[in-house]
Amino acid sequence: MSLFHSNTAFTASVLDIEAEDIQYFLSLMYGAIVVALLLFQRLFSFFRVRTYILLTCSLSILILLGISLTRDPFLIGILRVVEGIFCVLEGACFLPLLMMQIRHAKSRTIAYFFLYTFMLTGSTLTTSLLKESIMDYGWQDMIHVVLYWHLIVIAIALLLLNNNRLGKKFPLYQLDLASCLFLLISLSCGAYVLIYGRKYYWFEHANITINFALSLIFGALFMIKQKTVKRPLFHFEILRYKNVIFGVTLFFLFYIIRSCLNNVYTVMATVWKWPWHYIIDVQYINVFGTILGVGSSGFLLLRDVSPKYIFGFGFLILATSCFLFVPTFYPDTTIWAIGLPLFIQGIGQGWLFTPLVIYILTGVESHHVGNAGLMGTTARFWSTNVGFSLIQNVSYVLNQKHYIQLEQTLNTSSPLTINYWDTLMEKYAGIYGDQIASRIASKSISGTLSQQATLISNMEIFTYLGILGILITGLIFLFGPAKTLFMRLRIPYL
Known part of the structure; x- marks a missing residue:
């Protein structure tokens, strides 16, 4: 998997x-x-x-x-x-x-x-x-x-x-089996909409519209079937448990932040031009962090530490990793610069994952535990695809925006730009001739601008995700006291 x-x-x-x-x-x-x-x-x-x-x-x-x-x-x-x-x-x-x-x-x-x-x-x-x-x-x-x-x-x-x-x-x-088929079609069509939406300009393309309609129709058929059969496969009573709702919400936010890791590996391959077998070896830094995070949160969970502190510190670690990624997105970064945020991000995801699963299952009646686990798996399915779609779309929009800005602000009379152009022309003119060399040089400059736009876009994305992580951390720590204060203020009017 x-x-x-x-x-x-x-x-x-x-x-x-x-x-x-x-x-x-x-x-x-x-x-x-x-x-x-x-x-x-x-x-x-x-x-x-x-x-x-x-x-x-x-x-x-x-x-x-x-x-x-x-x-x-x-x-x-x-x-x-x-x-x-x-x-x-x-x-x-x-x-x-x-x-x-x-x-x-x-x-x-x-x-x-x-x-x-x-x-x-x-x-x-x-x-x-x-x-x-x-x-x-x-x-x-x-x-x-x-x-x-x-x-x-x-x-x-x-x-x-x-x-x-x-x-x-x-x-x-x-x-x-009919309900299983309904659910499978709904999930497959919904994933198609999220993944291929930007590529086909969303609802301007018939495939996206059809798949969106099929996802809704078969999803509704699944729910109706489960409500009417004598022995349902999924009990919607599971949605009454607060642990399930809060846990699924946190899982969704966790996957949105985690999905940014895909961008880091893409930049390594397309902008920094690191060999792909080297990039795979670099990913083990994240693996070691994940193992450390799993072990640390496991120790706290076995000691019955409050989930509030585990989740709060977990999202704080993820937010910290996002902020640490921001200054690493420059053209000639090094493994020493990118290694620390990769390691911390691994700690954050390892710290949060299992406690979130246990939190969803805790407090649920024994005959609903299977459905609670299924709810968590379904949340991971949708959040994985939503995270992929969101990051892909935001990256595309920001790349276009920053590319246009860089292109407009490019000073062709700058000595640095002139020297770079002359270097490219000298490199290609002797092989292809002046006309073709000029085209290749233009494409090379365009590629450089595109790479720079990608780096700036990722700085922006990771900044926003870091802010999101801080907000989630604040909500986790303040939700209990705020709820207590609200109830105290409300008591005189009851």
């Missing part, structure tokens, strides 16, 4: 493909994961543990083989949806298995910390595998690498696991 996660634009620039296409294939898989979580508990209760793992792994291997053998984008899209379903069905079963092995009163919390550590750091690890396999072999071999990991899981299941059940067998009947 974490393949290309937070690396979509960077990976697109390296592989010379559209960032929107990578993000949409990722979203297709993510949407399928959301849908599969509706059915996971029923399927896991029906099969024995080892049989379940062998079945899901085997089907995942067949899907990966299918992806490696085709180049049809439509077929790859369908296979990505199916892969997403079996990805979560295969991976979700390891969480209860891990909980059983942890002898601690808060085994669920500890298990979640392990799970989300792998999720947050997995993008860099899987991209490293991509780097090695593509540089030395090819894209099909990259898929085969993932396939071999599934074979290792099968070997472990055969050698180490027994075939017992974790609970009572629950028969597979009255599965509401």
Whole structure:
């Protein structure tokens, strides 16, 4: 699941493909994961543990083989949806298995910390595998690498696991597959609108309008179906819990701030022209920060520290990283300049992620815990796509704005500009002639202005995100006292 996660634009620039296409294939898989979580508990209760793992792994291997053998984008899209379903069905079963092995009163919390550590750091690890396999072999071999990991899981299941059940067998009947289809179509069409909206000028293009309408229609059908069936897959009563509402809201804001990391890696590749294998190695700075953040917040959570302080300091750390990124966006930056904010950003995201999940699940009745977890996953699906869309659109608008400003303020009579132009003409005139050399020199200056506009735009974006992080921190710390004061002022009038 974490393949290309937070690396979509960077990976697109390296592989010379559209960032929107990578993000949409990722979203297709993510949407399928959301849908599969509706059915996971029923399927896991029906099969024995080892049989379940062998079945899901085997089907995942067949899907990966299918992806490696085709180049049809439509077929790859369908296979990505199916892969997403079996990805979560295969991976979700390891969480209860891990909980059983942890002898601690808060085994669920500890298990979640392990799970989300792998999720947050997995993008860099899987991209490293991509780097090695593509540089030395090819894209099909990259898929085969993932396939071999599934074979290792099968070997472990055969050698180490027994075939017992974790609970009572629950028969597979009255599965509401129609609702699953409605939800999948709604999520897929909604993601299409968010990801491709700017590219197709939003509702000026028929594809965006149609997908937006389909997302609303099938989303409404899903809600109506769940309200009318006897055994709903999703209980909307979950929305009555304050923890769920606050947690989902904070998750959304967290992902908006986190989505800016994509811009950092893109600037490394397109502006600073760092080698892509070097950029992947640089990302491990963020990974180390994430591991430190997960461990630190985990220690506080196990000590029953108030979520208010964990969330407040977490968003403060993210805000600090955003402000530290601002002065690093200059043409000849160094790894020493960018390393500190990358590390701090990793601490912030590792600090916040698992406590947010635990907060959503806390206070929810036991029969609603699954729906609370699904609510969090759905929030991450939408916030990932909204964050991608928002940053892409804001970057595009600001790049255009600053490019025009730089072009208008470019002083062609400046000695520095004249010397730069003469250097370019001297470089290309001897090879292509004066006319073609003039065109190439103009394009080179235009490219330099575009790169400078990108750097200025990112300074602006990270400043705004830093301010957003500070505002969220203030609201978290002040919400409780403000609510108490409001109630005290209101009591005389009740």
